[in-house]
Amino acid sequence: MEQRLLIKHGTIHDAIHEEAYTADIFVEHGKIARIEPKLEEKEFGKVQVLDASGLEVYPGFVEAHCHLGLDGYAIGFEGADYNEMSESLTPELSAVDGLNPQDESIRLAMEGGVTCVAAGPGSSNVLGGTFAVYKTVGKRIDDMVIKEKAAMKCAFGENPKLCYKDKEIYSRMTVASKLRIMLQRTKEYLARKEAAGDDISKQPPYDPKLEALIPVIQKKLPLKAHVHQANDIYTAIRIAREFGTGLALDHCTDGSLIAEDLAKEGYPVAVGPTLTHASKFELKNKSFETPGDLARAGCQVSIITDSPVIPQQYLALCAGLAVKSGMDEFDALKAITINAAKHIGVSERVGSLEIGKDGDFVIAEGNPMISDTRICYVLIDGRITYSFKES
Template sequence: MICIKNGTLHTAVSKETFIADILIDGGKIVKIGKGLSADGAEVIDATGLQVYPGFVEAHCHIGLDGYGIGYEGHDYNELNDPVTPQVQAIDGINPFDPCMKMAAKAGVTCFATGPGSSNSIGGTFAAIKPVGTRVDNMIVKFPIAMKCAFGENPKRCYQKQGISSRMTNAAKIREALNKAKVYKAKIEAAGDDASKLPAYDQKSEALIPVLNREIPLKAHAHQANDIFTAIRIAKEFGVGLTLEHVTEGHMIVDELAKENLPLAVGPTFGHASKFELQNKTWETPGILAKAGCHVSIITDAPVTPLHYLPLCAGLAIKAGMDEYDALRAVTINPAEHIGIADRVGSLEEGKDADVVIVDGCPFDVTGVIKHVLINGEEV
């Protein structure tokens, strides 16, 4: 049992901060209040310190793109086929990737990781915590989404294999979803008669949870036209959708506000390395949030190192984003974006005891992280 005493709490579900204690037991937050009894508990004195929920990243590739390594650690894109819904992030994640510890020490206590954006359809993402030696024990939820990609990357990676335009890439995604739709209908028509079942199709089987709206499409889209193509296809098939990157989101803010979809904005830190990033700006998350959109800030690590997620929130604040909106964009919003807000993303009773205690502000380079707890254990 641990009791965090007299910290200034930033819950991420209330704009107001307040001084209180947090009682932790069994890896969960069991009580938040003033003057809680600490009998038998390990006490962390947070007097004068700021207490936050663990930070959450909605979209990265950590554990699949090795640190300080080349091809041997390249496990985030399957480059033999542009349509690979059957591949699963958990089969490639390396718990010993040094980025895990770097993220944890920076207060990033949970993140979504999975396939990259080379493929039209890339496979399933997982939500994990950066502690442990066996991925099966690190999972918060799997699968959380099916990756698909629009824009430059599939064109560039598969130009010699039949994808030379945005039109063809979209057609590949439609083809896979239509095949899965027919496959699913045949399975349902067969009922309990195994002799009437269609021949097993691994790709179509993997897409059934998408068609059933059990998991959404997780659509890589930077340019405005690609964002709208992703929305168009999701509506055609009646499937769930989250939008990843949304680089030109500030240019179509009114339309995105109407759609009311989860938006993961970034990576913004760094060079515009391709044409579809030419309009990126730190103002984007603030503009979208002000319009009422559901905004998360992402690093897309390792594009931006995951341990700089709090700094990215700070840079968005510097560009005009409301500080409370920025806090939510790296806590409760990404938790909702990836479907795990019942466990992480805010300081609330009953949730996982993922807590960050800071001397100063974590979004400022001068803020010093004093304690990070994941599942109630200090890391």
């Protein structure tokens, strides 16, 4: 039988309205069915009641860019499945084939209030494969995924250069050229397929790499670009314009330097991981001021952990540190809820508390962006997946 749940007396932070308000929420079939100032238990018959008196109710937190489940917890090479280093162009790879739902890091993420993540290949390759979006509870990834192919990972800057400097890449020019060549080949491959129609004899030989890139050329699957430096950000935009593709800009370490430009371009930006050492040159401008600068300029901003770079359960803490550095608190909340959901193409289901959306909640004793706030409950699809118990 489907779970029916009534959350009573909570203070609602819906990620849509800046002001919080007190209301009751009814969840049925895993979806938010009603949000009203007062709902009586008797009108719902058999229903589980969760008393949220004195508690703050938030949407489940959403991570727009990570490798959760692809890099094993407390294990080395055996669990490292986020980078394929055999060649620099691997668009045919799919994150769902490497995700491990039994990994301890997924449970820790959920208990920290992160209920939905976009996880996928790392940044070793010019083209790494597709990201998947999934909920952070379950035993089988097929049952957890809400979007199997959310974006096509591509990478610019130091990482592809470093990983392939002794093989096939030695400059940023080569990285950009390799991406352009693959996109152009895909356009030509698709044109031949369409011209052949149903005549199998005229179809081009099957190419898994180009097949994987067809949705990118058709603007059904955005490029998800690993970009830190300003020049790399501009190169990603330049190539997206040339081929008419969708684009999301991830990391954006130099974002503050070009905030007005990025606002005019209109691409979604994700900032992070910031709670780490600047371990290479292109991270030298790393700052928790960046997401606030971009939000004030008018960008759609998400905050990311890039977990396991920052443990996934500290996503809300990263948002809090952005607030400490000048970001508006409501902008910070949106950066880990509705903006992140938009960034990965699942805002019709998650990221805010609205009728018809998934019943994903974080219920806490205060603001989860403050480090000592206790999370009391986490719910995914209307079911309690975590509840705090005094030891």
